[in-house]
Amino acid sequence: MIAFLGFFAAALSTCSLVPQVWRTVRTRSTGDLAWGYLVAMLAGGFAWLGYGIATRDVAVIGANAVCAVLSAVIVATKVHSQLRPARTLTLVPDPTPEPSPLTADPLAVEPAA
Numbered sequence: 001m002i003a004f005l006g007f008f009a010a011a012l013s014t015c016s017l018v019p020q021v022w023r024t025v026r027t028r029s030t031g032d033l034a035w036g037y038l039v040a041m042l043a044g045g046f047a048w049l050g051y052g053i054a055t056r057d058v059a060v061i062g063a064n065a066v067c068a069v070l071s072a073v074i075v076a077t078k079v080h081s082q083l084r085p086a087r088t089l090t091l092v093p094d095p096t097p098e099p100s101p102l103t104a105d106p107l108a109v110e111p112a113a
Contacts, residue, residue: 003059006057006059006060007059009059010059010060010062010063010064011063013063013067014063014064014066014067014070017041017067017070017071017074018070020074021070021073021074024073024074024077024078025073025077028077028080028081029081030074030077030078030081031081033074033078035078038071038074038075038078039075041067041071041074042068042071042072042075045064045067045068045071046064046068048060048063048064048067049061049064049065049068052064
């Protein structure tokens with residue numbers, strides 16, 4: 001019963017990251033995720049993974065291996081989004097615009113050719 005509780009808790013904790021990873025990868029938006037949070041999650045996942053390996057606890061190893069990978073995906077997405085240049089659209093006006101029939105002077109007479 002205790003082992004089941006451990007696996008259940010590990011599965012819930014690990015699955016809690018899945019929606020954030022899905023949203024981060026889908027939108028490629030990580031601006032509202034703090035670096036402190038991401039570093040703490042990644043370091044915590046690896047520390048718990050090390051603890052699980054040292055104690056040979058399969059539930060801790062499995063859950064935190066997945067947690068560390070999911071956290072690494074978010075960190076990699078954040079790093080990638082900060083390294084790529086911002087894409088901005090610059091509109092350059094046409095230097096010699098053609099007069100529109102709607103804006104042309106209706107009283108103007110064109111010279112005869």
